[in-house]
Amino acid sequence: MSCWRTLLHRHAHTLTGAQSFQLQRTDFPLTVSRKYFSLTVSRKYFPLTVSRKYFPLTVSRKYFPLTVCRSYKSDTKSTVDFPMKHVTVTDIKSYLRSKEVPFHDGYSCLQAPSVFLEPSAGGKDSYSMFIDKTTGQFLCKDTLVEGSWEDLQDCLEVMEKEGRSCLSSHLLLGSADSPEEQEQRARELGEVQRIWSGSVPFSDLSDDEVQLVKTMFQVTKITNVTFKKFGVRLFKPTRSLVFPWFGGLSSELKGVKLLSARPGETGGVEYTEATVPKSASYFNLFGLPAAGRPDAEVVLTGHELDVLAVSQSTGLTAVALPRGDSRLPPSLLPYLERFKRVTLWLGGDVRAWEASRVFSRKLGPRRCRLVRPGEDRPRPAEALARGQNLTRIIQGSVPAAHKSIVSFGQLRADVYGELADTEQVAGVKWTRFPELNRILKGHRKGELTVFTGPTGSGKTTFISEMALDLCMQGVNTLWGSFEINNVRLAKIMLTQFSMQRLEDSLEHYDYWADLFEELPLHFMTFHGQQNIKTVLDTMQHAVYLYDINHVIIDNLQFMMGQENLSLDKFAVQDHIVGAFRKFSTSSSCHVTLIIHPRKEEDDRQLQTASIFGSAKASQEADNVLILQEKKLVTCPGRRSLQVTKNRFDGDVGEFPLEFLKTSLTFGPPVKGKHTLRKVPKPEDEDEDNPPAKKGKAEKKTTKAPKNPKTTPRDPGGPPRDPGGPPRDPGGPPRDPGGPPRI
Numbered sequence: 001m002s003c004w005r006t007l008l009h010r011h012a013h014t015l016t017g018a019q020s021f022q023l024q025r026t027d028f029p030l031t032v033s034r035k036y037f038s039l040t041v042s043r044k045y046f047p048l049t050v051s052r053k054y055f056p057l058t059v060s061r062k063y064f065p066l067t068v069c070r071s072y073k074s075d076t077k078s079t080v081d082f083p084m085k086h087v088t089v090t091d092i093k094s095y096l097r098s099k100e101v102p103f104h105d106g107y108s109c110l111q112a113p114s115v116f117l118e119p120s121a122g123g124k125d126s127y128s129m130f131i132d133k134t135t136g137q138f139l140c141k142d143t144l145v146e147g148s149w150e151d152l153q154d155c156l157e158v159m160e161k162e163g164r165s166c167l168s169s170h171l172l173l174g175s176a177d178s179p180e181e182q183e184q185r186a187r188e189l190g191e192v193q194r195i196w197s198g199s200v201p202f203s204d205l206s207d208d209e210v211q212l213v214k215t216m217f218q219v220t221k222i223t224n225v226t227f228k229k230f231g232v233r234l235f236k237p238t239r240s241l242v243f244p245w246f247g248g249l250s251s252e253l254k255g256v257k258l259l260s261a262r263p264g265e266t267g268g269v270e271y272t273e274a275t276v277p278k279s280a281s282y283f284n285l286f287g288l289p290a291a292g293r294p295d296a297e298v299v300l301t302g303h304e305l306d307v308l309a310v311s312q313s314t315g316l317t318a319v320a321l322p323r324g325d326s327r328l329p330p331s332l333l334p335y336l337e338r339f340k341r342v343t344l345w346l347g348g349d350v351r352a353w354e355a356s357r358v359f360s361r362k363l364g365p366r367r368c369r370l371v372r373p374g375e376d377r378p379r380p381a382e383a384l385a386r387g388q389n390l391t392r393i394i395q396g397s398v399p400a401a402h403k404s405i406v407s408f409g410q411l412r413a414d415v416y417g418e419l420a421d422t423e424q425v426a427g428v429k430w431t432r433f434p435e436l437n438r439i440l441k442g443h444r445k446g447e448l449t450v451f452t453g454p455t456g457s458g459k460t461t462f463i464s465e466m467a468l469d470l471c472m473q474g475v476n477t478l479w480g481s482f483e484i485n486n487v488r489l490a491k492i493m494l495t496q497f498s499m500q501r502l503e504d505s506l507e508h509y510d511y512w513a514d515l516f517e518e519l520p521l522h523f524m525t526f527h528g529q530q531n532i533k534t535v536l537d538t539m540q541h542a543v544y545l546y547d548i549n550h551v552i553i554d555n556l557q558f559m560m561g562q563e564n565l566s567l568d569k570f571a572v573q574d575h576i577v578g579a580f581r582k583f584s585t586s587s588s589c590h591v592t593l594i595i596h597p598r599k600e601e602d603d604r605q606l607q608t609a610s611i612f613g614s615a616k617a618s619q620e621a622d623n624v625l626i627l628q629e630k631k632l633v634t635c636p637g638r639r640s641l642q643v644t645k646n647r648f649d650g651d652v653g654e655f656p657l658e659f660l661k662t663s664l665t666f667g668p669p670v671k672g673k674h675t676l677r678k679v680p681k682p683e684d685e686d687e688d689n690p691p692a693k694k695g696k697a698e699k700k701t702t703k704a705p706k707n708p709k710t711t712p713r714d715p716g717g718p719p720r721d722p723g724g725p726p727r728d729p730g731g732p733p734r735d736p737g738g739p740p741r742i
């Protein structure tokens with residue numbers, strides 16, 4: 001915003017009075033595209049192209065009140081920037097009322113008549129414009145025009161001012177894509193066509209081939225009729241199943257998902273999938289075209305094969321989320337609005353269960369039911385393979401809506417789930433830091449981790465790798481880096497991801513950047529001092545849009561300057577820590593908060609009490625991590641990571657870290673014995689923390705850590721040998737072992 005204002009003001013100074021007057025009256029053509037504003041102010045004095053990111057519409061409307069000529073893109077994924085102004089459903093409703101726009105209150109959207117259709121289209125079904133209740137983002141299902149809440153407000157104002165009953169989507173300006181983006185899109189569409197036309201419908205395969213494919217994918221109970229009903233094909237060159245994405249106004253082929261299978265390490269089958277276009281632009285609700293219009297009930301699954309299983313064995317409408325249990329993009333909500341009942345059966349594990357609880361909040365919990373995972377309730381395709389009754393499992397689903405008061409009877413199954421699957425309840429395991437798994441057991445949603453260490457000791461660098469590790473396993477991550485800018489941070493992360501000095505092998509840059517781009521990673525665009533409310537609003541927004549599971553704040557001191565200066569510093573910090581605590585619990589999102597230590601004497605080790613501020617930070621935190629810098633004469637600058645608080649199971653401990661400068665990564669020391677020291681609970685520990693397990697706490701262990709399992713979601717980033725030598729920085733790119741190459 002400030003960027004645009006500065007720009008405008010700077011140029012306003014150079015304009016004559018008359019020109020400034022024109023600026024005020026907005027008598028100049030303004031072309032607004034999704035990415036750029038091209039602005040030409042009278043007599044070619046002032047041609048400008050401004051990135052829309054820095055020029056939010058809320059500001060533009062101030063300067064150009066009513067003559068905005070706006071372009072929207074039809075039928076494309078919307079890229080929503082973080083809100084400059086928080087909008088609530090009450091704001092949206094009262095605005096619509098003020099413009100006399102009728103609307104229905106739906107589950108997650110408001111439904112109103114489309115501003116892009118003549119009202120004579122009439123009837124109840126003409127309420128084809130869906131306005132997201134949380135963001136105000138709109139979609140007209142008849143024209144597939146979509147845009148932000150500010151876009152819609154501008155449309156309504158133009159209509160009111162010019163007395164129009166609707167706006168024509170044909171008047172919209174051309175696509176805002178750059179030539180490179182258009183080229184990329186054309187390439188992708190060509191690729192989609194090539195795969196689709198090169199793949200074979202099941203009816204054209206021989207019986208032997210069908211049997212072989214079904215055995216390979218372990219879907220022997222799914223009939224050829226079901227495969228045909230959903231248009232599934234086989235792409236022989238990669239032995240992949242092809243699931244089509246039909247969409248758009250004429251239900252054209254928009255993309256494909258390819259699924260490959262190979263035998264898993266522990267029996268069963270491991271799937272890898274790839275989409276064209278890339279997953280960031282792949283928004284297929286597979287199974288939706290097969291749904292009959294009057295259907296009032298849908299089963300929401302995490303996989304295309306689950307759709308086949310549910311549909312075949314229950315006859316119910318089933319759809320699959322494009323990214324399984326990791327995301328429910330809000331842009332898909334309008335397509336689910338018509339279902340009065342949604343049963344979420346996203347998988348058979350704790351992760352799927354947690355996701356279904358989070359997604360049900362977006363879908364409107366009152367209409368949602370959840371299939372609780374368990375031994376006898378695996379994911380649908382597996383249940384079918386085992387010969388289970390899927391209808392009965394769906395009937396046994398539990399309501400998603402919360403009750404304020406519950407009895408143990410209602411909690412009983414939840415408690416059993418926690419006891420039965422301790423590994424998953426303990427959270428996502430690090431692949432690069434097995435020692436951390438031993439102490440913390442994993443990374444869990446809804447927790448608050450406080451991280452500290454001496455100035456310049458490598459806090460940002462370490463947390464960057466720790467978060468990257470999780471992100472590579474599908475943990476949707478949001479970075480709030482107030483100290484170093486996002487380009488520098490991304491450079492550190494990319495170096496850690498590729499595990500080599502990319503400066504020395506720039507020819508591999510695109511290879512690694514392409515893989516890195518696939519990670520579910522987002523950055524807040526703040527830099528320098530920030531207001532805590534703005535930061536929290538942004539985090540909340542990101543949780544809704546991108547299903548963020550992990551937020552990293554580097555660091556808390558950057559929020560202190562903006563707060564009430566009449567209060568003392570400790571009180572301000574306590575308030576901020578409390579706000580992050582509340583956020584992490586209520587949003588089921590892990591927050592890692594970097595806090596500088598107090599000034600300590602140089603040769604003293606830090607401890608929990610060294611965290612700047614009062615004891616509130618360590619009391620509120622579930623985990624306290626300290627990056628220790630041992631200033632010993634024998635090994636100067638040696639780092640170690642100490643866990644001084646672990647609310648999950650009380651284990652605390654410390655392990656050494658060796659810094660590899662070429663890859664900016666941390667690992668166990670290459671030489672010497674690598675020991676994990678479990679230390680007794682520090683004296684300054686708070687009472688909330690259960691005591692460290694006795695006996696265990698004193699034990700020293702040199703046992704090699706178990707190789708942590710990677711999940712199928714692992715995008716195939718370079719697995720790292722924790723004890724191995726650093727990679728040859730000049731070597732060729734490693735095969736990431738990701739999705740099948742087509």
Ligand SMILES: Nc1ncnc2c1ncn2[C@@H]1O[C@H](COP(=O)(O)OP(=O)(O)OP(=O)(O)O)[C@@H](O)[C@H]1O
Nearest residue numbers: 453454455456457458459460461462483639659664
């Ligand atoms: N263990 C280490 N040994 C030597 N250099 C390191 C180590 N860890 C990080 N560095 C380097 O030190 C510099 C500072 O690291 P970083 O910014 O991560 O520290 P920080 O603790 O976050 O700093 P600050 O206290 O200013 O926030 C970087 O150039 C980084 O590459």
